[in-house]
Amino acid sequence: MPEQAPDVRNKNFEEVALGYTAEMAVEEANRCLGCKNMPCVSGCPVNVQIPQFIALVAEGKFEEGYQKIAETSTLPAICGRVCPQENQCEGKCIRSIKGESVAIGRLERFCADWHMEHSTEKPKKVPSNGHKVAVLGAGPASLTCASDLVQMGYDVTMLEAFHAAGGVLIYGIPEFRLPKAIVAKEVENLEAMGVNIQTNVVVGKSVSIEELKEEGYEAIFIGTGAGLPSFMGIEGENLNGVFSANEYLTRINLMKAYDGKHDTPIFHAKKVAVVGGGNVAMDAARCAKRMGADVSIVYRRGLEELPARKEEVHHAMEEGIDFKVLNNPVKILGNEEGWVTGMEVVKMELGEPDASGRRRPIPVEGSNYVLDVDCVIMALGTSPNPILKKSTNGLETNKKGCISADENGKTSLEGVYAGGDAVTGAATVILAMGAGKTAAKSIDEYIKSKN
Amino acid sequence: MYKILRREDLSSNVVLMDVEAPMVAKKCLPGQFIILRVNEEGERIPLTIAHYDREKGVVTIIFQTVGATTMELAELKEGEYIHDFVGPLGNPSETEEFKGKKVAVIGGGLGCAIAWPQAKAIHEAGGTVHMIAGFRTKEIVMLENEMRASCDELFMMTDDGTYGEKGFVTNKLESLIEGGEKYDAVIAIGPLVMMKFVCVLTKKYNIPTIVSMNPIMIDGTGMCGGCRLTVDGETKFACVDGPDFDGHKVDFDETIRRSRMYSQQEAAAREKHACRMEGMNNGK
Numbered sequence: 001m002p003e004q005a006p007d008v009r010n011k012n013f014e015e016v017a018l019g020y021t022a023e024m025a026v027e028e029a030n031r032c033l034g035c036k037n038m039p040c041v042s043g044c045p046v047n048v049q050i051p052q053f054i055a056l057v058a059e060g061k062f063e064e065g066y067q068k069i070a071e072t073s074t075l076p077a078i079c080g081r082v083c084p085q086e087n088q089c090e091g092k093c094i095r096s097i098k099g100e101s102v103a104i105g106r107l108e109r110f111c112a113d114w115h116m117e118h119s120t121e122k123p124k125k126v127p128s129n130g131h132k133v134a135v136l137g138a139g140p141a142s143l144t145c146a147s148d149l150v151q152m153g154y155d156v157t158m159l160e161a162f163h164a165a166g167g168v169l170i171y172g173i174p175e176f177r178l179p180k181a182i183v184a185k186e187v188e189n190l191e192a193m194g195v196n197i198q199t200n201v202v203v204g205k206s207v208s209i210e211e212l213k214e215e216g217y218e219a220i221f222i223g224t225g226a227g228l229p230s231f232m233g234i235e236g237e238n239l240n241g242v243f244s245a246n247e248y249l250t251r252i253n254l255m256k257a258y259d260g261k262h263d264t265p266i267f268h269a270k271k272v273a274v275v276g277g278g279n280v281a282m283d284a285a286r287c288a289k290r291m292g293a294d295v296s297i298v299y300r301r302g303l304e305e306l307p308a309r310k311e312e313v314h315h316a317m318e319e320g321i322d323f324k325v326l327n328n329p330v331k332i333l334g335n336e337e338g339w340v341t342g343m344e345v346v347k348m349e350l351g352e353p354d355a356s357g358r359r360r361p362i363p364v365e366g367s368n369y370v371l372d373v374d375c376v377i378m379a380l381g382t383s384p385n386p387i388l389k390k391s392t393n394g395l396e397t398n399k400k401g402c403i404s405a406d407e408n409g410k411t412s413l414e415g416v417y418a419g420g421d422a423v424t425g426a427a428t429v430i431l432a433m434g435a436g437k438t439a440a441k442s443i444d445e446y447i448k449s450k451n
Numbered sequence: 452m453y454k455i456l457r458r459e460d461l462s463s464n465v466v467l468m469d470v471e472a473p474m475v476a477k478k479c480l481p482g483q484f485i486i487l488r489v490n491e492e493g494e495r496i497p498l499t500i501a502h503y504d505r506e507k508g509v510v511t512i513i514f515q516t517v518g519a520t521t522m523e524l525a526e527l528k529e530g531e532y533i534h535d536f537v538g539p540l541g542n543p544s545e546t547e548e549f550k551g552k553k554v555a556v557i558g559g560g561l562g563c564a565i566a567w568p569q570a571k572a573i574h575e576a577g578g579t580v581h582m583i584a585g586f587r588t589k590e591i592v593m594l595e596n597e598m599r600a601s602c603d604e605l606f607m608m609t610d611d612g613t614y615g616e617k618g619f620v621t622n623k624l625e626s627l628i629e630g631g632e633k634y635d636a637v638i639a640i641g642p643l644v645m646m647k648f649v650c651v652l653t654k655k656y657n658i659p660t661i662v663s664m665n666p667i668m669i670d671g672t673g674m675c676g677g678c679r680l681t682v683d684g685e686t687k688f689a690c691v692d693g694p695d696f697d698g699h700k701v702d703f704d705e706t707i708r709r710s711r712m713y714s715q716q717e718a719a720a721r722e723k724h725a726c727r728m729e730g731m732n733n734g735k
Contacts, residue, residue: 161537161670161672162670163488163534163537200536200537201474201537202537202540205478205540205672206474206475206478206537206538206539207474227672227673227674228673228674229674231676231679231686233686237686238679238680238681238686238705238709240709240711240712243676243677244675244676244677246674246675246676247669247675247676250674250675251669255494255495255669256492261492262494263492263493263494263520263720264494264669265494265716265720267712267713338705338708338709385673385674385691386691387672
């Protein structure tokens with residue numbers, strides 16, 4: 001797939017991957033063997049009918065291909081861009097056994113982009129069945145759940161704490177991986193289908209789950225994600241110039257602090273250390289690079305163990321981001337005015353595998369040295385926000401603060417369902433969407449059984 | 452969009468606005484705050500809820516024009532709209548526990564807009580309230596009648612002596628304590644430096660002191676940690692763990708330092724905004 005050149009794109013926020021042309025899409029679609037047992041479909045949490053849509057693309061029927069995807073997937077333009085396909089559909093592709101799998105994600109993206117560009121058809125409104133459902137949060141899990149429910153005829157109200165819908169799709173994932181106009185378009189579609197989206201509502205503060213039930217919502221879906229950032233608890237973490245990745249990315253992506261036209265300020269660092277090795281760390285590092293800084297990723301395990309997608313690591317390396325693997329922060333150093341002047345790290349080596357099956361990093365004694373940085377971004381993972389739990393009696397959570405829900409999304413409270421990162425802790429967009437879909441089905445069954 | 456039902460200029464640079472926000476008005480309690488965004492390009496800023504009317508669905512905010520965003524907000528007229536307005540956020544202040552107790556509530560400058568509803572709530576809950584209100588100079592004195600109606604005794608102070616007594620709020624508090632007043636608690640709301648020195652003083656007399664912290668915030672719901680501060684050696688997020696904290700445990704020097712994080716950019720934005728307004732006034 002064509003991409004912006006690394007040395008050009010690391011100075012702008014425009015999309016890196018440019019997408020297939022129609023010819024490329026047809027050519028790639030022809031690589032699909034159309035297997036009868038369709039292992040790819042079993043790898044997709046929302047069960048996109050992959051060989052069927054690809055067959056349509058191969059025939060040049062792009063709009064029909066999109067419609068086939070849309071039968072089961074709500075946000076193909078987004079999934080095609082941000083799903084870790086190598087662990088999902090493409091990981092199961094027969095072609096991947098000998099050589100490269102069919103580029104399912106890229107084809108999905110192509111169909112969705114084609115549809116956005118060429119179709120003038122408005123989404124259809126399904127007549128109301130008179131039953132009200134509230135969906136909390138407006139990230140991928142909630143968007144999917146709301147979309148499925150509204151298509152079944154439910155009156156769906158979505159409540160979002162931020163001033164715009166999209167969740168991590170708008171505050172977390174940067175413009176250069178997922179253009180915000182695409183998210184906005186998907187959200188508009190949802191509204192056109194009849195979902196009532198109310199922004200600036202913090203459930204647990206502005207309104208409680210109990211009050212929502214009193215207002216006549218027969219079922220509630222909690223898709224509030226895992227937005228609470230972790231810090232390391234090391235010395236110097238509150239110095240000026242230390243940020244959580246959530247803060248840094250929210251300023252950049254949601255508040256558009258990068259473009260100079262918006263009011264939200266951003267710290268213009270010269271040398272940045274991003275601590276962590278997941279996709280969020282890659283996003284933060286690549287944003288900081290685009291803001292003009294020299295950027296290092298500091299990760300306590302090795303390159304092989306980086307939890308981020310291979311593609312993201314590859315892109316980050318191409319863009320000139322330095323990887324200091326087997327390095328762990330010990331403390332952050334500051335000057336008298338309280339600004340970051342450096343970060344002391346210790347070198348690590350890998351020991352025996354731990355409970356998670358990954359080799360445990362062990363500090364190498366006496367190997368401490370100081371990295372010359374003026375900014376540190378902590379991308380150590382997130383956990384669910386405690387606001388909802390604190391304000392809702394009887395809502396069970398586990399030790400990590402994740403909402404307890406069964407495989408159908410059912411929580412400890414009658415009529416209350418949950419899915420996505422709020423249940424699993426920080427995971428992926430596509431898993432959240434799958435959970436939203438499952439919960440929509442459960443909610444439908446629940447409401448039907450009552451009436 | 453949230454309609455401005457009423458605006459009133461309390462002093463040359465302090466504005467009061469009644470905003471139509473029924474959902475916030477229905478739930479809010481003293482000590483909580485909202486986050487607003489003036490327009491599409493705007494930043495999110497936190498402001499304390501000064502007053503509310505549940506029946507009318509109105510929330511009152513009081514703000515000082517200190518930078519570009521508050522300057523833009525101050526340009527809005529009655530009948531115009533604020534783009535985003537979310538809340539109530541943060542934990543409400545404890546008021547019930549002061550029933551039958553004697554409390555000194557201290558407001559510094561704009562902090563009086565937040566101290567006043569707290570004084571009122573404690574007074575109504577059956578506490579004895581002495582309020583000390585401090586201003587730099589006479590021109591910026593505000594809310595005197597409201598404060599007087601919400602406490603047992605009000606002491607007005609100005610740094611330069613142009614109104615009320617001359618001196619800082621800490622001078623007054625110390626003389627009251629030295630004069631034999633026995634306070635069960637002190638509540639201080641105002642500039643960080645003022646709160647810090649109130650705490651230094653009350654520590655000496657061992658009087659429990661609550662402060663209302665106002666660090667930099669973005670989301671206000673606990674998802675970024677931009678508002679973090681150290682309390683008793685632990686990192687807390689002011690937006691969800693506060694904004695009220697035990698003043699004797701807050702690391703004020705760190706908070707003061709963190710509040711200056713964007714001072715250069717803020718100054719540039721203020722400058723740019725002022726120039727633009729001047730240009731408009733000159734018909735350019």
